[in-house]
Amino acid sequence: MGYDAVYDKMKDECGVFGIWAVGHSEEAANFTYLGLHALQHRGQESAGIVASDGETLHVHRDMGLVADIFNAEVLAKLKGGAAIGHVRYSTTGASHVKNAQPLAVQYAGGAIAVAHNGNLVNAEALRAELESQGSIFTASTDTEVVVHLLARARPTGAPGTVEHLLGSIRQALGKVSGAYSMLFMTPKAIVGVRDPMGFRPLVLGRLKGNWVLASETTALDLIEADYVREVHPGEIVVIDASGVRSERLFPEQRPATRLGRCVFEHIYFARPDSVLFGRSVYEVRHSFGKQLAKEHSVEADLVVPVPDSGVPAAIGYAEQSGIPFAMGLVRSHYVGRTFIEPQQSIRHFGVKLKLNALRGVLTGKRVVVVDDSVVRGTTSRKIVKMIRAAGATEVHLRISSPPTAWPCYYGIDTPTRQELIASTHTTPEIATYVTADSLGYLSLEGLYAAIGDERTGFCDACFSGEYLIEFPKRPAQTPLRVVGG
Amino acid sequence: MGYDAVYDKMKDECGVFGIWAVGHSEEAANFTYLGLHALQHRGQESAGIVASDGETLHVHRDMGLVADIFNAEVLAKLKGGAAIGHVRYSTTGASHVKNAQPLAVQYAGGAIAVAHNGNLVNAEALRAELESQGSIFTASTDTEVVVHLLARARPTGAPGTVEHLLGSIRQALGKVSGAYSMLFMTPKAIVGVRDPMGFRPLVLGRLKGNWVLASETTALDLIEADYVREVHPGEIVVIDASGVRSERLFPEQRPATRLGRCVFEHIYFARPDSVLFGRSVYEVRHSFGKQLAKEHSVEADLVVPVPDSGVPAAIGYAEQSGIPFAMGLVRSHYVGRTFIEPQQSIRHFGVKLKLNALRGVLTGKRVVVVDDSVVRGTTSRKIVKMIRAAGATEVHLRISSPPTAWPCYYGIDTPTRQELIASTHTTPEIATYVTADSLGYLSLEGLYAAIGDERTGFCDACFSGEYLIEFPKRPAQTPLRVVGG
Amino acid sequence: MGYDAVYDKMKDECGVFGIWAVGHSEEAANFTYLGLHALQHRGQESAGIVASDGETLHVHRDMGLVADIFNAEVLAKLKGGAAIGHVRYSTTGASHVKNAQPLAVQYAGGAIAVAHNGNLVNAEALRAELESQGSIFTASTDTEVVVHLLARARPTGAPGTVEHLLGSIRQALGKVSGAYSMLFMTPKAIVGVRDPMGFRPLVLGRLKGNWVLASETTALDLIEADYVREVHPGEIVVIDASGVRSERLFPEQRPATRLGRCVFEHIYFARPDSVLFGRSVYEVRHSFGKQLAKEHSVEADLVVPVPDSGVPAAIGYAEQSGIPFAMGLVRSHYVGRTFIEPQQSIRHFGVKLKLNALRGVLTGKRVVVVDDSVVRGTTSRKIVKMIRAAGATEVHLRISSPPTAWPCYYGIDTPTRQELIASTHTTPEIATYVTADSLGYLSLEGLYAAIGDERTGFCDACFSGEYLIEFPKRPAQTPLRVVGG
């Protein structure tokens, strides 16, 4: 649903942020607001903040951008020294405020809020089982499944204690399968968890004496917090009045040797100013471009990125190849959510609303265009044509990742396999479709060479089809029969 | 919470409406919209409609008035031949859209929507028990308790069948105690239920071949449906493709001989054009006035109602006493939700925004003022003073109900016992407080004489303190620790 | 345009309010807000307030109801000790915020704001003349004409002085013909003017040491100001730092002996709690009813008003005739601006959304229905049918005014002559059309007998066709060619 068909881009599912500033600041919600602003690229559909004043969880969630949802009046109601927040991707129609996060509910253990980045592959099965045990569902997110499991856990320890909370979380997450970086908050503690394979990112930061958890380091930068380290795959981090401490999520399991960190975060999702999985995203993308130039060199006059995501790789390609770099495509930053087009026009304005080609720069030039990925190929085709219409004599498309041939089940919104052009077409066929003079994808080996890390630390199922966690082949999906909210 | 402190009026909790027009009309939501409009006086905080297209429930709920929440675009999305709706009272601060109704959830039995008018006295206990069994709660309404009980029921019959649905409803309602007139809707049926003592009203109507359920007959009038009959206390009415049929809610129980129909509906809540518990509300109020004149006659020049609710009783009083009737108070119909007052003023404008006294009518007159009830006495005091300031030489306050001395636990929002002036003051003391020359309340006997019915058919706990259903004396109330939404 | 075709009611054009509280209160805008609230019945389309802080005029105008347009934040920006405000009628489509009042402009004399209740019969001609002299027009109100005339006046006295201001007003109004009660405000003074024949009402009040001007006394009542007197026809009232003083608008003219006070204000427009042209509106309407009973008696069981405007006359009719009074029609107070109706319905819900007949009261009864006026007859027909459908055996329609047979050109919005049923049909024909068993209108003589005043003091052109000011027979109307704003 979240896949952006207009611009043919895959969509990350979410971003999370949490801060424990109890005793230092009563403005946890304000810091969370800033943190979510820095994570806005990870989801533009809805956002929410839950703040704790030590007794009560104060909730505000709505559809829209962070800067539109929250104002001084709303933030003033979100009292307390601790808060977690969430941004969610933009879908086209079936989006409702009831799916916004963090979820906040009351159960036998007290009040709890949950913010989730990821996707559970066995959510449908768990949901059916929970329903058969008498659970009711109001939203269509898999996060609701986790909350139900939490409420049905029977851990040791008294309700309200951290022991009980951690026990509940372990019992709940012990039943789920998939990708998750999650924040939990009770009136007394914040808990951050990353699944054992570490699909989605999660980092720990420090702002003076306060602790911060966030999907990306860019959120730390904005509030001027220091980056401490990644939350490790399979780690559980507890922050409360007694400070911060780390435990293994499933102490009885052996730590995973094969990790599943999402390599696509490096390619497209993460902001270039983030440090992801221990590496600068910008630097990694820059290396992709250099490697791409080595693998697919071509004689040309200009290297042009598809802005903004293609810029670092294009700079790398230009450096490696010695071909001059130029911003031959300009991007508009005022694209509205819904755009009216002349009915009489036979042309689709979609991509043109966002990108324009610079005739003065491109005319008479042989152009290497660098983009991060090709999903269905529709937008690439428009971009190639736009560049040629602006006067380019040759257009060579270079992609800073391997062919995207397999859908993701771990938190990224992709079209079905049939719609992924690389799953049904060879590279020369794709070149023909997008009307490029040549087309070159970065190789899988080149990808890891550029990252400078082992492939065993990453999930690259979207390129390789090697899925690290099994998922239902064709899930007997119960259609959700309650729509709207 | 819903008690209107500005105008010192008790508040009804809600109104419900449902229509089954499958096969006849695909505009069930439009009819429900009109029905809710006619029931708007029963709740102005929020409203919602759930429509069924036979497969899916389509939901829209929001804060505000019916005419503001729904427009052509929204109604067009609420597709189908069956729909239920709900209006909810206005509270001052803690109102959130997540408390709006109808609730619509998915559970093992499929999708279901619930609209509830009433109050469950054991909701807190049930909630605690459900939480201990692993249920989670997102809102603060007792309706959520009913839905959880429904989901945990284990009736006979296959999920999705009416047998299973009715079994679930019976098991769920078998555990609750209190007042409820409820509508349930699945994709395949609408079910109306009234509690065994029949506290809150519910009527059955017919619009050509279609069946309608509503809190009051005024909703039938608007859509030009015929009034068929009341849904009986303890009755369950099922409407589906096979027509309408009636069953007893708890067949194994003996029908209640002592009923608890809310006598305050006749006094204030219901619209005067409704037929309530088989009697015209206007006629009943008119009789209250006549009886009141018999019990508390006084020499005077004018009988003046407090509009609008005091009008029929004042007409009756005037007729019985022979004193001329006059609209000596005029009511504004443009009172906004929030009203700005000059800070420098020492006076409170509250009542003046709504009522004004007619100097030309009242000057030099001995005035009988007729109102329906006195709660804290604050507004009565202002009205008496306003009439005297307009030139009346005497002001005699007549109340068309007995002294309100006990809080309601069955669906009406009242202040605490301490705030009810009649629980702590004698009638002469109240007369002094409200600065009236005399004060007369209708007697309890006179009330039933005027209705022309047996007291054993009604709940009058607010006057008598005779509560028909036990409620927790001082419930060990778990504070809700999730606020907002 | 403002004529309410849904409910077949003529529409008053506007209400005005002004307060000079300089030195006493810096909350002039707040008092104006309350005053406009009390005048809301005179116009629901748009509203505005202009406040003066002694140097600058602060403006806020918008579409909608007073309580929706103004909030604490907006009112806080309307600083100063003096303010004027305006409410404007509701039209169906061509309403734009640029037509909202008060107008506030800057010209050679400084800043000035104008609020106007009335209609200028020579506005089109003046507009054409002004355009030919180089004036530009942005709105479609005749008030803009007055402002242009003001700016082109060449009075004695220095710009910014009261002498200059009054001279400008006199020169400007000397050119216009028609009905006007107007408020002007500069940073230093408020001026109230009423045309020489006094068509539209305007009263002077006092709130402690402050002076208030308002269309009706109900606005004085709400802010607890004392009613001082009417502003006289042809009077100009100046309020500034030196106090209040009165002058004749056109000292060189002899005072008008024939006045044109709008008799329809007494019949329908004014609020019943107002004192209008020196008489209580309620009392006058009550007398209309008594007179009507004398003129058109009938044997019947009940006298029923069409609420709310028909209530005082119905009470008078009942008293005079001895027939019991009953509120056999109930009015809804939640009618929204736009209402969605089921498409499949062949019936028009219009009137039903607002009125419902009480079957329990009306069944088997011979009913006298009292309404204030009949315009096209469409709504009367629906009401008569509604009452008969509720079980009445006879329905006798009584109208507390003479037949409305002529359009108004002095500030009231009426349909064209052809649409006025009384201009083309006899009373028996109208009775047949509205399906009443009998129909009786109050006679013109009876009208004045009931008021207890001379006909020469009033305009009754809508009944008599005797127009007191000539107007263009068929104005060569230049179509406004700028729509929207």
Added chain:
Amino acid sequence: MGYDAVYDKMKDECGVFGIWAVGHSEEAANFTYLGLHALQHRGQESAGIVASDGETLHVHRDMGLVADIFNAEVLAKLKGGAAIGHVRYSTTGASHVKNAQPLAVQYAGGAIAVAHNGNLVNAEALRAELESQGSIFTASTDTEVVVHLLARARPTGAPGTVEHLLGSIRQALGKVSGAYSMLFMTPKAIVGVRDPMGFRPLVLGRLKGNWVLASETTALDLIEADYVREVHPGEIVVIDASGVRSERLFPEQRPATRLGRCVFEHIYFARPDSVLFGRSVYEVRHSFGKQLAKEHSVEADLVVPVPDSGVPAAIGYAEQSGIPFAMGLVRSHYVGRTFIEPQQSIRHFGVKLKLNALRGVLTGKRVVVVDDSVVRGTTSRKIVKMIRAAGATEVHLRISSPPTAWPCYYGIDTPTRQELIASTHTTPEIATYVTADSLGYLSLEGLYAAIGDERTGFCDACFSGEYLIEFPKRPAQTPLRVVGG
């Protein structure tokens, strides 16, 4: 007012767009909507469209972004084959919808709409003169002055003819002094005018048989119109049913030899994909960077632009110097209008909300930062510090324009002279203030060398203080005494 103090950027005043598609398309408003979207960078405060259906002008104007103001419903009301539109800059407080453009009024010549980009230096004097002749003013824009002059013109030809219209425009513009690119539209024609010195840009395009006028060519690109040519300084272009034709605005004057095209459009305002004054903006900026490298070389490791405006010059600098180019600062595209910051923080988040420095890229590097201009220096200082905090060992600031030392009076919003850091500080002093290791501005000679054109064709008063049109030294400014709308 429009100067962006948060980000220390000067602001262009407006953008205009017009299309004549009569006979070809009835969707002129839709095309205008797209055109304004492409010009959104020229003004984000308010926008408006006026469409002509041949008889009537249909207007819609509001505060906000183009994509928020217009939707399908609004555009459907803007009927006709011709339309003009306008976007206006963002001010901080005193912005009101009444200042939004296009203005649309009715005068003796009929209906006319005007959209203006520029600034009239004698507007205050003209306004005073017009007021003394009886004109009234409702807004605070100098465009209103032009409309009044137009309405007071006395040209030959019958009202409504093109002859009359052109005569009126010539008489009106003959009195104004300053910078203007203006569009006029009557129901029958669109007229585009550019002042004799050509300060602000205006281009002519063709979309199949239809003619288009726009501030920048990027608006032509979006609707896929062809760029025909610039409207010449002192040219008047008339588009109507008889096609397009060009005349000289003031035929009796000799064409200006000294032109005043705004050189700052090339430096910052125009979009890089536009062709401005006959040259590619991107190419010009790229040349600025090369020239800057020649004038102010330095030993360094990286060239980093301040995105987005500094990018082309930085690429040029990198190419010329051989120092690698890197996107070491990343820009957020989700900055909301109002942003809440933690109160307890002592730091100002302003720039950080928009820009973040990439530690991984910058650490240990000697960095050349390229920006387009320095106004007050406050943001430059923050950027230099941010880069150093990210680990840069040296920060060398390079500005692709000369020191901005003089305010603009021709349509650009600048701070006062005192606030322009370059008017009171030497370059070394500015370097010290912004904490840069070195600072280099492009020289004025270098600027024109890079453009490749004569200085006599441009206005560079902001750098040189050589103002081409006299303006009042200290205008006796009448304070506007009507605030709000």
